[in-house]
Amino acid sequence: MATQQAASSEAVGAPPELQEYFEATIARDQRVEPRDWMPEGYRKTLIRQVAQHAHSEIIGMQPEGEWITRAPSLRRKAILFAKVQDEAGHGLYLYSAAETLGADRTDLTERLIEGRQKYSSIFNYPTPTFADVGVIGWFVDGAAICNQVPLCRSSYGPYARAMVRICKEESFHQRQGYELLMTMMRGTDAQREMVQDAVNRWWWPSLMMFGPPDDNSPNSAASMAWKIKRHSNDELRQRFVDMTVPQAEKLGVTLPDPELRWNADRGHHDFGTPDWDELMRVIKGDGPCNAERVERRRAAHEEGAWVREAAAAHAAKQTARAREGAAA
Amino acid sequence: MSDTQQGAKAGWPLYEVFVRGKRGLNHVHVGSLHAADDGMALTHARDLYTRRNEGVSIWVVRSEHIAASTRDEKDPFFAPSADKVYRHPTFYDIPDDVPHI
Amino acid sequence: MSDDHVYLTLAEGHEDDTRWAYGTGFEDPLYGVDTAVPDGVDREGLAALCLALGDDALVSAQRLAEWTTRAPELEEEVALANIGLDLLGQARLLYARCGQVDGTGRSEDVYAYFRAPDDFRNVALAELPNGDFAFTIARLLILASWRLAHFERLTASPDPVLAAIAAKGVKELTYHRQYAAEWVVRLGDGTEESRRRMRAGLDGLVPYLGELFDAHDAKTDVLAVLRQVTEAADLPLPEVPSCQGGLGRDGAHTEHLAPLLAELQSVARAHPGATW
Numbered sequence: 001m002a003t004q005q006a007a008s009s010e011a012v013g014a015p016p017e018l019q020e021y022f023e024a025t026i027a028r029d030q031r032v033e034p035r036d037w038m039p040e041g042y043r044k045t046l047i048r049q050v051a052q053h054a055h056s057e058i059i060g061m062q063p064e065g066e067w068i069t070r071a072p073s074l075r076r077k078a079i080l081f082a083k084v085q086d087e088a089g090h091g092l093y094l095y096s097a098a099e100t101l102g103a104d105r106t107d108l109t110e111r112l113i114e115g116r117q118k119y120s121s122i123f124n125y126p127t128p129t130f131a132d133v134g135v136i137g138w139f140v141d142g143a144a145i146c147n148q149v150p151l152c153r154s155s156y157g158p159y160a161r162a163m164v165r166i167c168k169e170e171s172f173h174q175r176q177g178y179e180l181l182m183t184m185m186r187g188t189d190a191q192r193e194m195v196q197d198a199v200n201r202w203w204w205p206s207l208m209m210f211g212p213p214d215d216n217s218p219n220s221a222a223s224m225a226w227k228i229k230r231h232s233n234d235e236l237r238q239r240f241v242d243m244t245v246p247q248a249e250k251l252g253v254t255l256p257d258p259e260l261r262w263n264a265d266r267g268h269h270d271f272g273t274p275d276w277d278e279l280m281r282v283i284k285g286d287g288p289c290n291a292e293r294v295e296r297r298r299a300a301h302e303e304g305a306w307v308r309e310a311a312a313a314h315a316a317k318q319t320a321r322a323r324e325g326a327a328a
Numbered sequence: 329m330s331d332t333q334q335g336a337k338a339g340w341p342l343y344e345v346f347v348r349g350k351r352g353l354n355h356v357h358v359g360s361l362h363a364a365d366d367g368m369a370l371t372h373a374r375d376l377y378t379r380r381n382e383g384v385s386i387w388v389v390r391s392e393h394i395a396a397s398t399r400d401e402k403d404p405f406f407a408p409s410a411d412k413v414y415r416h417p418t419f420y421d422i423p424d425d426v427p428h429i
Numbered sequence: 430m431s432d433d434h435v436y437l438t439l440a441e442g443h444e445d446d447t448r449w450a451y452g453t454g455f456e457d458p459l460y461g462v463d464t465a466v467p468d469g470v471d472r473e474g475l476a477a478l479c480l481a482l483g484d485d486a487l488v489s490a491q492r493l494a495e496w497t498t499r500a501p502e503l504e505e506e507v508a509l510a511n512i513g514l515d516l517l518g519q520a521r522l523l524y525a526r527c528g529q530v531d532g533t534g535r536s537e538d539v540y541a542y543f544r545a546p547d548d549f550r551n552v553a554l555a556e557l558p559n560g561d562f563a564f565t566i567a568r569l570l571i572l573a574s575w576r577l578a579h580f581e582r583l584t585a586s587p588d589p590v591l592a593a594i595a596a597k598g599v600k601e602l603t604y605h606r607q608y609a610a611e612w613v614v615r616l617g618d619g620t621e622e623s624r625r626r627m628r629a630g631l632d633g634l635v636p637y638l639g640e641l642f643d644a645h646d647a648k649t650d651v652l653a654v655l656r657q658v659t660e661a662a663d664l665p666l667p668e669v670p671s672c673q674g675g676l677g678r679d680g681a682h683t684e685h686l687a688p689l690l691a692e693l694q695s696v697a698r699a700h701p702g703a704t705w
Binding site: 035089092093096097099100104105106158161162308311312314315318 | 362
C-alpha cells in the first residue's frame with residue numbers, strides 16, 4: 001500500500017526493529033502508547049486529526065451556547081448548559097490526548113484562531129430557532145457518535161481512551177435532542193413547523209460531517225492503514241442515514257431528500273448526493289458563520305490573556321516566596 | 329522560575345490527573361489539564377474529570393515531574409533525551425512515590 | 430493475545446454514570462420528598478424566602494451562563510458552568526417549594542418565565558452585568574459567602590424541605606466560595622493589571638453589600654471572609670456602607686434586570702401554549 005511505503009520511507013534513520021515493533025503492534029490490534037516509537041507521519045496525522053476534533057468540540061459550543069440564556073424552560077436550560085459544558089470538557093480531553101504526542105495546546109489554539117487548523121464544517125451553520133438545539137442533538141451528535149464509537153478502538157491509546165469517555169457522555173446529548181423534538185412535535189403547529197424547518201436546514205450539512213466521499217478523501221487511506229480511523233467516510237455516512245430514517249418516521253418529520261428510499265438489495269437506504277461544492281466552500285472558510293465562530297474564539301483567548309498571565313505570575317511569586325522562606 | 333515565565337507566555341503548565349473513583353481502588357491516570365499552580369490543578373481536575381463527584385480522591389502532578397519507564401522489556405526505550413512526549417506517562421503503573429497532594 | 434480493548438477496560442467499574450450531566454435533573458426536583466408543610470410554619474414568610482433565594486440563584490446562574498464560550502481559559506469554562514448549574518439547580522428546588530407553600534401549585538417555569546421584573550426579589554448585586562473576570566469573581570465571592578452563611582442557618586429550618594435544599598446547597602456554595610477566593614488571591618497578587626482590575630471589581634461591588642446584610646444579617650461572616658481573602662491578596666477592603674433602604678427584595682431593581690429577563694423569557698413568551 002502507498003501509505004505503508006510512505007511510512008517506511010519516513011522511518012529512514014530509525015532502527016528497523018522499532019519500525020517492525022510499531023507495525024506489529026498495529027497488526028495485532030494493540031494500542032500505540034505515547035512513549036512508543038512511531039513514524040513521523042503517524043504522529044502528524046494523529047495530531048492533525050485529534051486537534052481538529054478538539055477544535056470542533058470547542059467551536060461546537062457556540063451554536064448551541066447561544067441558546068442557554070434563552071432556553072424556554074428551566075429543565076431545558078439545565079440540560080443545555082450541562083451539554084455545552086460537556087463539550088468544553090470533551091475539547092479538553094482531546095487536547096490532552098494531542099499533548100501526549102508533543103503538541104502544545106496554546107500552539108493548537110493559535111493555529112485555530114489563525115485559520116491554520118480546521119474544525120468540523122457543521123459548526124459554521126447558524127442556529128436561528130430553539131428547534132435547532134434539538135436537531136443538533138439528534139443529527140449532529142448522532143453523526144458524531146457514528147464517527148466516534150469506532151474511534152474508541154483507534155490504534156492510539158490516549159485518543160481511544162478519550163473517545164470512550166466522550167462517547168459515554170454523548171449518548172445523553174443525542175437523546176436530549178431527540179426528546180426535545182418529540183416534545184415540540186406534540187406541541188403547537190408553530191413548534192412543529194420550527195422542527196421541520198430545522199430538519200430541512202441541518203440534514204445535508206449533517207451528511208457532509210462525515211467528510212468528502214471516499215474516492216476524494218486525501219487523508220483517509222493513511223488513517224485507515226494505521227487504524228487511527230476504522231471505517232471510511234462513506235461507510236459511516238451510510239450508517240448514519242440507516243440509523244436516522246426510522247427515527248425521522250417515528251418523529252413525524254420529512255428528511256429533505258427525494259431520492260431517499262430503502263434498497264432491499266443492498267440492505268441499506270439509497271440517498272441523494274450532498275452538495276460537495278458547498279462542503280468545500282465551508283471548509284475553506286466561506287460558510288455562513290466561519291468568521292464569527294473563529295472571531296469569538298479569538299476574542300475569548302485574547303481577552304483572557306491577562307487572567308492567565310496573572311495566575312502564572314502569582315504561581316511564580318509563590319514559588320519564590322517558598323524558596324525565600326526555606327532559605328531563611 | 330524560567331519555566332513559569334515561559335508558562336505565562338505559553339499558557340499554564342501541564343498537569344497529569346489521577347483519580348480514585350471509589351475506596352479500595354488504585355488511583356488511575358485519567359488525562360491531563362493546564363493549571364497555574366497545584367491548587368488550581370486540583371480544582372480543575374475536580375471540575376473536569378469528576379464533575380465534583382464526592383468521595384473521589386484526586387492526585388495531580390506536574391507532567392514534567394514524572395519519571396517513567398516502560399514495563400515491557402521489549403518495548404523500545406527510545407530517545408530518552410527527546411522532548412516531553414517521550415516522558416509523558418499514560419497507562420503505566422503509577423510509581424508508589426507519587427506524592428499525595 | 431493480550432487484549433487491550435480500551436472500551437472494555439475502561440467500562441469496568443464505571444457503571445455509575447450519574448456524575449455526568451451534572452445538575453440536569455430529569456425528574457421533578459422534589460420527587461420523593463415529603464412536601465407537607467409542618468404546622469406552625471409561617472407559609473407566607475416561607476414562600477417569600479424561597480422565592481427570594483430562588484431569584485438570587487436564577488439571576489446569578491443567568492449571568493454565569495453568559496460566560497459560556499467567553500471564559501479566559503477552557504478549564505474556567507467548565508468551572509463557571511459547574512457553578513452556574515449548581516445555582517440553577519438551587520433555583521429550581523426553591524421555586525418548586527415556593528409553589529407548594531404559597532398554595533398556588535405554580536411550576537418552576539411560571540416563576541422564572543412569567544413574572545415581570547418588579548415581581549423579582551433578587552438582590553441588585555446578582556443582576557449587575559458581568560463586567561470582566563475580576564468583577565465576576567468578586568461578585569461570586571461575596572454572593573457565595575453571604576448565601577453560604579444564610580444556608581448554613583437554614584439547614585435548621587422548621588421546614589424540612591428547605592432544610593434539605595439548604596444542606597445540599599451548603600456543599601455547593603462552600604466550593605463556589607473556595608473557587609472565588611482562590612481567584613481573588615491570584616488576581617490580587619498576580620500582575621499590575623490583574624491587581625488593578627481586582628481592586629476595581631471590589632470597589633464596584635462593595636456599595637451593594639448593604640442590601641445583602643439588610644436582607645439577611647450575615648455581616649460578620651461575610652466580612653470575615655472578605656477580610657481574610659483580601660489580606661491574603663494584599664488588597665485593601667473598601668469601606669462597607671450601610672444599606673440605603675431595601676432594593677431588590679422589595680422589587681426595586683437596577684436598569685439591568687429588565688433586559689436580563691427579557692432575554693431569559695423571550696422564547697417561552699413568544700410561544701404561548703407551547704410545551705418544551
